[in-house]
Amino acid sequence: MRTLIKGGTVLSASGASPADVLVEDEKIAAVAAPGVFSAAGMAADEVLDAAGKYVLPGGIDAHTHMEMPFGGTFSADTFATGTAAAAWGGTTTIIDFAVQPKGGSLLSTLDAWHGKADGNCAVDYGFHMIVSDVNDTTLKEMETCLDRGVSSFKMFMAYPGVFYSTDGEILRAMRKANDTGATIMMHAENGIAIDELVAQALASGRTEPVQHGLTRPSALEGEATSRAITLARVTGAPLYIVHLSAAEALAAVAQARDEGQNVFAETCPQYLYLSIEDLARPGFEGAKYVASPPLREKKHQADLWRGLRTNDLSVVSTDHCPFCFKEQKELGAGDFSKIPNGMPGVEHRMDLLHQGVVAGKLSLARWVEACSTTPARMFGLYPRKGVIAPGSDADIVIYDPSARQTLSAETHHMAVDYSAYEGFEITGKVETVLSRGKVVVSPSGFSGGSGGRFLSRDLCQYLG
Template sequence: MADFDLVVRGGTVVTAERTLQADVGVRGGKVAEVRAGLPAGATEIDARGKLVMPGGIDSHCHVEQRSSSGVMCADDFYSASVAAAFGGTTTIMPFAAQHRGDSIPAVVDDYAKRAAEKAVVDYAFHLIVSDPTPQALQEDLPAMVKRGITSLKIYTTYELLRLKDDEVLDVLLAADRERALVMVHAENHEVIQWIARRLLERGHKAPKFHATSHHPIAEAEATHRVISLTRLLDVPALIVHVSGIEAIEAIRAGQKLGASIHAESCPQYLFLTADDADKPGLEGAKWCCSPPPRDARSQEAVWQALKDGTIGIYSSDHAPYRFDATGKLPHGEATTFKEMANGVPGIQARMPLLFSEGVGKGRITPNEFVALTATNHARMYGIAPRKGTLDPGADADIAVWDPQREVTLSASMMKDNAGYTPYEGRTVKGWPVQVLVRGQLVVDDGRLLAARGSGRFIPCGTPAPVARAGERRDNAAGAFRRLIDS
């Protein structure tokens, strides 16, 4: 009888902390042992010449989600999870989105049912809160935390999602009491609206003007404001999809002041620029997301922040909308930049892009790659050490990477339903050739082996935020907090 259900043999095992030549033995869906010379497994994968890494965790993606303007994402939980698996990701964390007037338990039940029926990788949920009523914050939020949803997202922009500053404070306080983490889309709504109105009045309707309206100062101001609110209460928060220099400097300044502020960025801010949306007609809508990609200097700033730890999370912010009336072009050829669905697909390309341009070009180490794409996510959202590592006892979520394989990205190879990729024609070096979830092969050299609905819900625990955020201190903010809580 074999000692292991599976042995991944002869590869270079890479985790966030170490690199070693070793075999990985799997038993009962868990990593059982990691060392060279393991006895035989009932099944074996030859990983000689390959890198054996934890499967990725994509902790920011929009799946089967209706936007506040009523537009449904192109992907359901099947197509999105298949695309994730083909890109080396074994756990996704999409959003259960509460729109104003929605019951939070009903929303979560609906998303949970869809995911259970369709997902082929494991999944957890964040909660979008757009209606922070006493019912939502005092009763529903504690109930969701008990169900394993320990993170929630709020917005400072979008008319039907944004919260006022006092509502942000209410959410921060409630989340901290429940030991949940608040994620924030930080852009100044009024600034964006003011610029957009003036652009449209002057006949500037093309997709490229989306980036003009979402000025870097709108992101920087809202980021600074959110950090100030977290400092008022001495509570942690995560600024999502950070796009460039101004917001990064606001985050660094907050961290230096002791704020427990954390940051995430995404492929579009490393590999796209605002110029990509400057295309004939409405073609540029395919490159429009919020915040928008900036310029080469901002790309470099994001790379530096990933390297020095200011930004500790690298997610896709996968928000796929088809290039038609159901998505990007609700008014056909008459659609203005202000009416397009905001978002780009990226769940499959996320990890190969970072590996190729980061590890392959010496910007980050393989260990930093694992931290940014998997381990830090697991720690941030309270699913470590079950996920994000290859230590004994962890789920056997494994991606075997061929570091020499070159792949040219194209819409035809993408498994999502967007119908296009903003990275069309880009060649990456390094690709996941086998992907396992809890010891079961999901993808084997381009073939999908997992059944619809084989993914499992992963309840999150207490977040343990990572990166260079300041330590929480018993200072004036703490005294103020005790005063208003007493």
């Protein structure tokens, strides 16, 4: 099967140029100046006209939680619905988190997540491992996970009694990562202090959703981020801070990077566009916006945009972990600490970050870099993913930069009953999506099915 994408502007992490793209079966065969393939008489089985459009590598969302167990329920998107929604939004690869239970095995956990995902995904996928129980067996299993294509391990300084690891346990895992080349990912919030603040709030009768944000102050994210960086410095391990939301945490990351330490961080669209004012919406409405770390005061947003421009924030992921407002978020009615933590977003990441381009906050190259190329490098997928180049997988998005759309639960494809961005009017829209050469989204609709494959990942290739 040969597909020609003609007349578009091909985007990369280094710039933009008019070019045509030739796809042979699942791979990109060639990229050439406009008209070269036609002039050479090369016939194609399918021709996609990208005139006036951007042609960019499919997005890579390196932080999703499909079918995630939390607080007695599960996130609303299955791997089938979540990856289909991802495709609608121009994301052609997700990396999801397999959750080790306390006392459980990493390898049996990985098997369980394969059971959820294999044969059910519309786009390609990989796994990170959540390490919640550090012991000799777990540390040995980390090596086997690497052999099985899982090269990154997430730990928590939050959620005591559930996912929380002590500094000593983190140190042990980081030493193993330094020995093997694996990457440690860190949820950096001071969970011990947060739990005390939560208990104080509940004891005083403060139970509304906004208390979730007020009991998780940004200073405690900054403190934990600094502590994680120090532990990484002691062990020599690379460190990736997930879902960074606060200026204090960003300052710690920037300082470490300036000093030459291999510290990286991601942020998420919710921290760029939403704020604690959403958590404080009337009644129980704020429960829709409960996630951890929490939404911050708006003043943090300018710092995060600046961090994206300077590359102190290397990646934009979603932390997609959707819980329906009805029946799921409502589990926390009368007690904010029982509201399932998480928000939907996998479908809108590419569009929302494109608004930064529209507003002059980001370049086109930086948009592609943060959404696709850097996550591919960071998590051992480059150059198979993250770039439009000969030999790479034909994961390609044709994007209309002038189209207008309004985000709404009525039109999104995620399996959740609300939109965190309800009524947002944005510029730009995905028109066509190819996953390994197959059109899965087009102006006529979704045709993806369940052809996504598991991606066995290499070690981090990113030194930016």
